[in-house]
Each structure stands twice: as C-alpha cells, then as structure tokens.
Amino acid sequence: MATITAxxxxxxxxxxxxxxRIVPAKAEIDPIRYARANRQRRIWLGVLxxxxxxxxxxxxxxxxxxxxxxxxxxxxxxxxxxDMIASGQWIADVGAxxxxxxxxxxxxxxxxxxxxxxxxxxxxxxxxxxPVLSAFYTVPKIALLPLMLLVFGIGETPGNLLVGVDxxxxxxxxxLEAVVKVPGGYREASESFxxxxxxxxxxxxxxxxxxxxxxxxxxxVGQAVVxxxxxxxxxxxxxxxxxxxxxxxxxxxxxMYVGIVTVAVLGYLLQLLVKFxxxxxxxxxxxxxxxxx
Amino acid sequence: xxIDPTISIRDVGKVYGVGRKQVEALKGVNLDVDANEFVCMVxxxxxxxxxxxRIIANLQRPSSGAVEVTxxxxxxxxxxxxxxxxxxxxxxxxxxxxxxxLLAQNLPKAEVRDRVTLWLExxxxxxxADHYPSQLSGGMRQRVAIARxxxxxxxxxxxDEPFAALDAQLRRVLQEELLSLWQDMRRTVVFxxxxxxEAILLGDRVVVMSGRPGTVIGDYRxxxxxxRQADIRATxxxxxxxxxxxxxxxxxxxxxxxxxxxxxx
Numbered sequence: 001m002a003t004i005t006a007x008x009x010x011x012x013x014x015x016x017x018x019x020x021r022i023v024p025a026k027a028e029i030d031p032i033r034y035a036r037a038n039r040q041r042r043i044w045l046g047v048l049x050x051x052x053x054x055x056x057x058x059x060x061x062x063x064x065x066x067x068x069x070x071x072x073x074x075x076x077x078x079x080x081x082x083d084m085i086a087s088g089q090w091i092a093d094v095g096a097x098x099x100x101x102x103x104x105x106x107x108x109x110x111x112x113x114x115x116x117x118x119x120x121x122x123x124x125x126x127x128x129x130x131p132v133l134s135a136f137y138t139v140p141k142i143a144l145l146p147l148m149l150l151v152f153g154i155g156e157t158p159g160n161l162l163v164g165v166d167x168x169x170x171x172x173x174x175x176l177e178a179v180v181k182v183p184g185g186y187r188e189a190s191e192s193f194x195x196x197x198x199x200x201x202x203x204x205x206x207x208x209x210x211x212x213x214x215x216x217x218x219x220x221v222g223q224a225v226v227x228x229x230x231x232x233x234x235x236x237x238x239x240x241x242x243x244x245x246x247x248x249x250x251x252x253x254x255x256m257y258v259g260i261v262t263v264a265v266l267g268y269l270l271q272l273l274v275k276f277x278x279x280x281x282x283x284x285x286x287x288x289x290x291x292x293x
Numbered sequence: 294x295x296i297d298p299t300i301s302i303r304d305v306g307k308v309y310g311v312g313r314k315q316v317e318a319l320k321g322v323n324l325d326v327d328a329n330e331f332v333c334m335v336x337x338x339x340x341x342x343x344x345x346x347r348i349i350a351n352l353q354r355p356s357s358g359a360v361e362v363t364x365x366x367x368x369x370x371x372x373x374x375x376x377x378x379x380x381x382x383x384x385x386x387x388x389x390x391x392x393x394x395l396l397a398q399n400l401p402k403a404e405v406r407d408r409v410t411l412w413l414e415x416x417x418x419x420x421x422a423d424h425y426p427s428q429l430s431g432g433m434r435q436r437v438a439i440a441r442x443x444x445x446x447x448x449x450x451x452x453d454e455p456f457a458a459l460d461a462q463l464r465r466v467l468q469e470e471l472l473s474l475w476q477d478m479r480r481t482v483v484f485x486x487x488x489x490x491e492a493i494l495l496g497d498r499v500v501v502m503s504g505r506p507g508t509v510i511g512d513y514r515x516x517x518x519x520x521r522q523a524d525i526r527a528t529x530x531x532x533x534x535x536x537x538x539x540x541x542x543x544x545x546x547x548x549x550x551x552x553x554x555x556x557x558x
Binding site for chain 1: 348357
C-alpha cells in the first residue's frame with residue numbers, strides 16, 4: 001500500500017466534471033529499478049542519522065562547544081577503542097558480558113517458554129501460579145540483588161540469576177498470552193483428527209505462538225543487555241558494564257565512551273540476529289518491511 | 294449529462310513482483326462503463342477482478358495502460374468502495390462507521406447527521422446505530438459496509454464480492470435490497486461476483502473475464518427491463534443467459550491457477 005500515497009493528479013478539471021487518470025507511475029514502469037532505489041534509500045536513511053550525529057559531536061568537541069574532557073569526539077574514542085582492542089581488554093570485556101547474556105538469557109528464556117506453554121495448556125497450573133508470578137513480574141529485579149548476594153555470596157551466580165529471572169518473565173508472560181490466544185478453530189481441527197499432546201504442540205500450538213515468541217525474544221535480548229550491564233556496574237570485576245563504571249571512577253572518559261558505544265552496537269547486533277533468525281523460523285508470517293503490496 | 298463513459302479502461306495490464314516471481318494479473322483489459330450503468334464482472338478465482346477494481350478505485354496503479362474515471366468536479370475520491378471483507382471498524386459503532394466515510398468531505402454537522410440517519414434507515418440499521426459490529430450478524434455488518442459506501446453519495450460505486458461471506462438465503466435478501474435501492478437511486482456500479490445468478494439479477498451488463506492473466510472475454514447485455522423484480526429468475530431467458538455465461542466461463546475456471554489465487558485476488 002506504500003506506493004499509492006501520491007494519488008494521480010487529475011488531468012482535466014472542467015467546471016462540472018473531474019477526470020481521474022489512473023496510469024502507471026515510476027514503481028510500475030520500471031519496477032526493478034524502483035525496488036533497487038527504494039532499498040538504497042532505506043540504507044542511506046538508516047546510516048544518515050548516526051553519521052550526522054557523530055559528525056556534529058566531533059565538531060562540537062573540536063570547537064570546544066562542549067568540554068572535550070568529558071565529551072571527547074568520536075575520533076578520540078576510536079583511537080581509545082583501537083588501544084583497548086590491541087591490549088585484549090576489549091575482547092575480554094565483551095566476552096564476559098556476552099557470556100552472561102547467553103548463559104543466563106538462554107536458560108531464562110527456555111524456562112519461561114516452557115512454563116508459559118504448560119500454564120497455557122493446563123488451566124489448573126495456570127490458576128495455581130499466575131497470581132504469584134504476576135505479582136513478582138512487577139518487582140524490579142535489580143531490587144532482588146541484595147537478597148541474592150545474601151543467599152549466594154559474591155560471585156557470578158547472583159548476576160546471572162537476575163538476568164535469567166528477568167528474561168524468564170518476558171518469555172513466560174508472552175508465551176502464556178500467545179498460547180491462550182491460539183484460535184479455537186486450530187485446536188478443534190487437531191482434536192477432530194485425533195492429534196493431541198506433544199504432536200498437537202509440535203504441529204499446531206508451537207507454530208501458532210512462534211511469531212509472538214520471537215517478539216518476546218527481541219524484548220528479552222534488550223532486557224538481558226540492560227540487566228547484565230547494570231549488574232556489572234554494581235559488582236564483579238569484568239564485563240563492559242564494569243569497564244564503563246571503572247573508567248568513570250578513574251575519570252577516563254575515552255574508555256567510558258568505548259564501553260557505551262560497545263553496548264549500543266552489541267544490543268543492535270543481537271536484535272538484528274533475532275530478527276534474522278525469526279524471519280527464517282516463521283516463513284509464513286507476513287513481513288513488516290519490504291514487499292510491494 | 295456528459296456523453297463520455299464514466300469509467301474508461303484502456304489496455305490495462307498489471308504485473309506483480311519482478312523476475313522469476315513475476316505474476317501477470319491483468320493483460321490488455323478494455324472496458325467502458327456508462328453513466329448510471331450497473332456492470333457485473335464474473336471470472337474465475339485469481340483472474341484479477343479485484344485488482345482491476347482496486348485500480349479503478351485509485352488504490353493501485355496499473356503496470357500499463359490507463360483508466361479514466363469521470364466524476365463531478367467536487368468529488369474527493371473517484372468512487373466509493375464496498376470491500377469483500379467488510380472492513381468496517383470494530384471499534385466504531387454502526388453510526389460512527391457510516392459517519393467515518395464523510396470525514397474527508399468537510400460537510401456541515403447537520404448534513405452529516407441527516408445523511409447518516411437517511412442511509413441507516415434505508416438499510417434497516419436505524420435500530421442498531423449504537424451497536425458495535427461485533428454485536429451484529431454477518432448480514433447486518435455487510436449492510437453497514439454498504440451504508441458506509443452509499444452515504445458518500447459518490448456517482449461511482451465499486452463492490453467487490455460484497456455478499457460472498459453471507460449464507461445463501463441472506464444473500465438473496467441483500468441482493469433484492471440492493472436491486473430496489475439502486476433502482477430508486479441510480480449510480481454507476483461495478484460489481485464483482487462469482488455468482489452468475491447474482492450478476493444477471495443485478496446487472497445491465499455482465500462482463501466475463503478469463504483466467505490469469507485476466508482479460509475481458511465476454512460482454513453480455515442483460516435483456517430485462519428496469520425496474521425488475523427478483524422473479525425474473527424464473528424466466529427462460531434468465532436460465533438461458535446463465536447457461537451461456539457458464540459455457541463461456543467453464544473452460545477458464547479449469548485453467549485459472551487456483552493455487553496462488555489468494556495473492557492476486
């Protein structure tokens with residue numbers, strides 16, 4: 001529908017009548033070229049905003065409109081990043097952060113998915129746990145950190161648990177909602193053919209909830225990055241979050257910005273990965289971008 | 294009255310996609326529709342009837358050729374459309390759904406109210422003005438969709454299988470209602486249907502389209518005087534014409550690519 005916004009101008013409007021001429025436009029006359037131009041335009045627009053922002057930042061820093069000690073320009077940050085990468089520190093930090101996200105995130109998500117499906121399928125279990133879990137859902141997970149430190153001591157476990165719990169809730173609530181909302185007709189059809197239990201799950205319920213699961217996964221990935229960085233701020237001695245906080249306490253602005261930019265890029269790439277996998281895992285879903293109808 | 298045809302379709306073609314995934318939906322379509330004429334279009338699934346309707350409605354553009362639609366100078370859009378799937382809004386009441394289509398016309402409030410009331414009454418919806426679509430039956434919902442298109446009082450009305458989702462009895466009721474409504478208040482209508490009986494009952498002309506790529510392969514004048522009643526169904530001429538249309542259409546239905554009809558229809 002995107003191609004129709006500009007309606008065709010009427011060619012002739014006399015006093016009494018108006019003639020609407022509906023004729024091919026650029027998109028119809030040379031569709032291949034139009035599609036290519038559209039694609040290029042999308043890429044350019046996507047790149048334009050960060051480039052303009054970075055250029056302005058660099059300029060502001062060089063011209064000393066802003067204090068370069070706290071706001072060093074991108075060029076200085078890139079140099080700092082080069083040093084960090086060369087020393088192996090950057091890789092170690094990224095590795096530590098990614099490890100937490102992957103380990104805690106995957107376990108949390110799978111458990112949430114599992115419980116969501118079970119609770120969606122069995123009303124008794126749903127009624128047994130939903131109120132308690134809903135109450136817990138709204139508690140900021142970071143508020144549980146002191147409690148976890150008390151129970152598990154200082155180490156990696158409390159941080160991993162927090163990330164896992166947060167991701168768990170996102171997966172659980174989305175999955176439950178999706179399972180409950182699977183159209184009754186799908187269930188009746190499988191029931192009428194005697195397809196039940198694990199087979200019904202694999203052939204009907206899982207594909208039906210998959211689009212919602214991937215939306216949840218995108219949200220969960222974002223959350224996992226945020227909580228991981230937060231936990232690294234507060235405790236531990238490695239990871240990007242720790243690096244940002246540590247740099248701040250040493251007034252090392254360059255390293256701090258390298259950390260912040262790394263988090264942003266990491267978050268973006270993880271989202272991209274989920275989108276990429278999602279598009280392949282759910283080939284029957286209509287895509288939100290692209291397509292000419 | 295102008296002597297120009299109200300809708301003039303010249304060599305219209307429509308191609309979807311590019312390269313190997315390319316699908317030719319329409320090819321060399323030529324058709325004129327006169328002012329106040331009721332033209333029914335029949336054709337196999339996926340023959341591009343709906344695509345053609347969307348092009349006439351200026352919702353899509355053709356890949357080649359041209360469509361000219363002549364309206365009065367004050368028209369906001371070339372035509373009013375009744376869609377296949379109703380597309381009335383579930384969050385608006387019946388009256389608000391009908392009112393919605395007057396939004397772009399910037400009419401005085403009193404006139405909007407009068408027109409909405411008039412068309413709700415004409416379609417037997419007055420008692421349901423404050424109901425939400427979900428509280429209505431399929432037939433009532435389709436009446437809302439028709440009222441929404443009629444209230445614009447556009448000279449040209451496009452209808453895309455408006456009764457396809459209704460059961461056979463209800464379909465007959467709405468056909469007869471539309472017949473008398475149109476005979477009271479003439480418009481130029483292009484009406485798409487799968488139903489030959491419906492096409493003959495309602496139309497001045499029945500245009501037959503081929504399987505994909507869709508093109509006009511037959512144009513039949515319906516030999517019944519206006520105003521006509523539903524009982525013309527019982528006449529021999531009616532059955533004869535229906536048979537003739539079916540013979541023209543039968544081979545096309547077999548070649549018409551059913552599998553991908555969803556994409557183009």
